[in-house]
Amino acid sequence: AAKPEATSATAVLAGGCFWGVQGVFQHVNGVTSAVSGYSGGSKANASYPVVSTGTTGHAESVKITYDPRKVSFGKILQIYFSVVADPTMLNAQGPDEGTQYRSDIFATTPEQAHVATRYIAQLQAAHVYSAPIVTTVTSFKAFYPAEGYHQNYLTEHPTAGYIAVNDMPKVDGLKALFGADYRQAPVLVAASTN
Template identity: 65%
Template sequence: MATRSPAIAPAPKVNAGPIARVPAPAVDPSDNAATRTAIFAGGCFWGVQGVFQHVEGVTGAVSGYSGGKKADAEYGAVGSGTTGHAEAVQVTYDPRKVSYGTLLRIFFAVVADPTTLNRQGPDRGTQYRTAIFPTTPEQKATATAYIAQLGAAKVWKAPIVTKVEPNKGFFAAEKYHQDFLTRKPDYPYIVYNDLPKVEALRVAFPQHFRKQAVTVYKIG
């Protein structure tokens, strides 16, 4: 079964450069739908879920697996790095309150370092790659344009390796992975790697930050 580093070293940087340098997407079409879903892979899903659960306009965030087959969507198998899956989070949101482009900006600004190939913080392997799995043609176009925009702006010194990948389906992870950051804020991995990202969200995007996390299960 896959294991996590205890992450006893100092916390890695949230991204390679000041958050303020990550611009808003130039392409971000309006959407009057009542609800949409988006799928992001940004390393360990505990932190990705934890950040998006604090975004105003997000109504749900579920940890899971994307990029591979349903039969392989199991933590032990995914941890082998041979299934094609990445640890991912499916975000349900109200596009009238928070746009897909804003979710992308938060993803690149505070969730993941888009310049490290198959690695985020202490975690290594293809299952920890950064990737975007669009659920609509419009999301694909927006994400593709935004990656090109960020690359042209040279926000990071190293090239962006995050890919827009085909959406082959999202498969929820085991129950014990859900709401991990909210349930175990004192867990060393969370303290060193993920709580700084939630704080970065609060500081950099106060207009999009919600203090009370939206969770999969009732906490407490």
Template identity: 60%
Template sequence: MKSLAFTAATLAAAALVWHAVPSSAEPARRVPAPTADLVAPPAARTETAVFAGGCFWGVQGVFQRVQGVSNAVSGYAGGDAKTAKYDEVGSGRTGHAESVRITYDPKQISYGKLLQIYFSVAHDPTELNRQGPDTGTQYRSTVFAENAEQARIAKAYIAQLNQAKTFGKPLATTIETGKPFYAAEDYHQDFLTKHPDHGYIVVNDWPKIDDLKKLFPESYRSAPALVSAAAKAG
């Protein structure tokens, strides 16, 4: 647990040390696509999806490199606005999970495809309240559905994968609705791109990018959609 008196710079430095632990995640696999998916409205320009799957550095890095995604922001979901701070979320008592809000073009990529990538390479959905070296409810596997249709598709997909015994054991992924997303501190945004040689990133997150490129070549792009670039464009 980190002191509430930490400055952003000190907290960032502490985060680097805290995360420098080897991963124990299983190898990624391309799981079957969902049998049900959302249909893009004719006038739709962008949609959003919020996924939690362990440390947001790697999850953000994966979706920033997916074709059709225009922005992927690291943040917190599941708790209150007043506790949406890294030092408090790290206590595991806020209800928040480290999450990523994905803005995407539904004409280029579907919600179901994002879910397929999420379950295939972004994290291990069988781990309960942990991902690799990181433990606690803040690292839980959760789909924060933006609406009833997203919840329906996610629920059906989890049931599909469980019925097929795709992972050999039940998924730990939960679905939560009506939970606002709060963007994380600036020093967490674009972390993988800014710190490509950091020990945690090398061990835990670059393999996810490699898996995305290998398992989803049709959806991979080498130039990430960075939060910093989106902010300048806006």
């Protein structure tokens, strides 16, 4: 008998400041949750003041829960590489520098690791970027949600200088390049979960 189709899957992506990563994926059809947090380090140092030192092994990350019947992991990667992150920037994104801003795909399954590794190889082979891709694919270990004031930040502060300059263009890019996958109303993190 065929296995019942999964209705929920998880992707954990790091691509610079989590405000923009979360803000984009909150507007993707099929995404049921996008939570800002930390991945790559230990629970003991998963707090913004400590992660901001760049010495914890953590990357600012977003845990994306999605319905694979509505949006594929491949589509999530396509959006990530097209509008979310510049995969050629090492330990930095936009104005932010440090290992906590690296671009990293924390694969939650061996299949995700395989798909992400092949996708990067295809982008590299096609010379989509003028510089080498430095995005890493790492086995997912744990995710620690960020402090409440970091959740829904883009939605709640769309005109803040940093967001207006660095992140609203990413949401506009999502709408322009992935119109069929764009949802107008963002899926927000409930106050009780952050």
